[in-house]
Amino acid sequence: MCRTMSINLSKRILTALSNGPTRRNLFGPVDREQLQLEYQDSLRKDLEDASRRWGFDFLTETPLEGGDFQWEGISGTKVPALYRSCMVGAVEVLRPRGASGLGSAAAQSGKENIPRTPNRDSLKPQSLEKTPEKTQSNNQSNKLKRKQTNITDFYQAKRRVVATPRKSGQ
Amino acid sequence: MELLCLEMDTVIRARPDPNLLYDERVLQSLLTIEERFLPQCSYFKCVQKDIQPFMRRMVATWMLEVCEEQKCEEEVFPLAMNYLDRFLAVVPTRKCNLQLLGAVCMFLASKLKETRPLTAEKLCIYTDNSIKPQELLEWELVVLGKLKWNLAAVTPNDFIEHIMRKLPLPKEKLALIRKHVQTFIALCATDFNFAMYPPSMIATGSFGAAICGLQLDNGDQSLWGDNLTDLLAKITNTEVDCLKACQEQIERVLVSSLREGRRQQQQQQQEQAGPRSKALDELDQSSTPTDVRDIDL
Structure with a gap:
């Protein structure tokens, strides 16, 4: 009962608001060339904003003069692979x-x-x-493997810990 | 013993988290940050030249239909409208790009809120292929930039459970009330007059309208007219007068959109049936309800 009542209201509102099939073009054809221009323009502006914000030219990858940040280069191997x-x-x-x-x-x-x-x-x-x-x-994981503790390392350590009191007791 | 691996095509959702829903601090945080995600200005006056309020309604209605047809999560549509309003508040947009913008906003909101988001291809089909998936993906970047990647906006839907648990409502009615509140919230999102209202006010006003409309206020005295408004206002720290005005506005929008729907239906019937049914229609029209309480919800 509740469900049918509730579905009714939203259905009624929806049918009241809608006109025709959902698949429809609302405002006529899109000006593709203009759209492309606006897209490029917008991306360029975003990049300019980011350059100003960070004091860094992202296209040439060089710091800009007079920015708020001091930029320092580091070796690529020191950053996570993602970057x-x-x-x-x-x-x-x-x-x-x-x-x-x-x-x-x-x-x-x-x-x-x-x-x-x-x-x-x-x-x-x-x-x-x-x-x-x-x-x-691949490279990364090989490196990681060497550093990673093996479960057998843990057993050795445990053995030693268990062994120590026995020695002191002797 | 048999080992079964079941991969069903159903959406897996988390259970309601009591740590989030029953903690007063969460509600207070929502109330504190909600204003940050409102559009910066009433953009039809100060930013937009080519597009007008009725066009926003057109694109909003289309978006709501797509979300309903695709059975999106409830908050996808209000969230997408929040993106649309915030974008239009800063970027002058031509009307031929408005549907593209609407599609992009749904694309983003769906990705943020759903485990199985809408695809670019599907959205393009809904525009009757007036835009291409490539364009949708390009404009996704543009919109993201203008929204400063702040996508986790607070929507009226975020307040539903917080408000609901503080109202003395009969348990068996909760699902019905929730559904009605969601419907009112969606209705508000289609109407530009609500675009600058804080989400908590829209949520509270929707509760008022739903409880009043369902005439649940016969039993518990605290759910009677002014008592209910006072209670609701206290929950979200809203001014009683603002809340009353908001609720009345929601009721007016509901009545007028139902009336408009009726008019359209009659028009269609008239076109089909010819002039003979005119007298009957006039009779019908006079019985259109003008008060939310007259509507058989």
Whole structure:
């Protein structure tokens, strides 16, 4: 009872407001050239604002005179992989293969931008191993592995701790 | 024993979090920050030259229809309208780009609020392919820049549960009241007169209109007319007079949009049936309700 009543109100308002099919063009054709110009213009202005805000020319990657910030260069290896400029290229080179599978999966459900498990049939094991994330972080993960504590290290430490009182007791 | 892996196509949602909903500090924080996300000016007067209030209503109605048809989460539409108003308050826009802007705002709001957001392709189809997905993605960046990437705006919907738990409402009516309040909030978002109101006021006014409209105020004395307004005003620290005015405004908009809908329907029927049914229509029109209490909600 409640549900039918509630659906009624919103339905009635919606039908009252709407006219015709939802799929419709409201204000006539879009001026594509003008739109493109405005888009480029807007991006350029955003970039200029950002340059002024941070005192940095993002196109030439050089600090600007008289900004509020003091800029200091650091080696690319010291920043997380995410921030390295070479990443963009790497992703794009590797993407087509993996992306085709993801794209079709997304198209089927009609939704995008959601991580999903690809169909087992559509993706072979080899292509899974070549997902961009893994390839990029190979160097990084090797380094990490060396630093990471192994579970066996922990056992050794524990053994020592257990052993110590026994020694002192002797 | 069998091991089953079930991947269903249903939307998985979190349970209501009592830590968020039953903590007074959350409500107070919402009230403190809500003003930050209001459009900076009444833009039809000071920014826009090409577009007019009725065009905002057109694009808003279209957006509401798309959200309903796609079964978006309730807050997607009001949030998208918040983006649209904030953008229009700073960027003079031509009317032929208004639908593109509306689509971009839905795209962003849906991505922020939904586990399965609307796709660019789908939104373009809803514009009858008058825009291309590429253009939508480009303008997404433009809009994001103008909104300064501040997307987590406070909407009237954020207040619903906080207000609801402080009202002495019968448990079995909660779902119905919530639905009506959501509907009123959406209705307010289609009307520019509400664009500059704080979200908490729209939420409180919608509660007033819903409870009054559903005539739930027969039983509990604290839900009678002025008592209800006082109670609601206290919950969100709103001035009683402002709240009353807001609630009356919501009721007027409701009545007039239902009346407008009726008129359109009759027009269509008339076109189909020819001149003979005219007398009947006039009879019908006189029975159109003028008070929210007369409407059989």
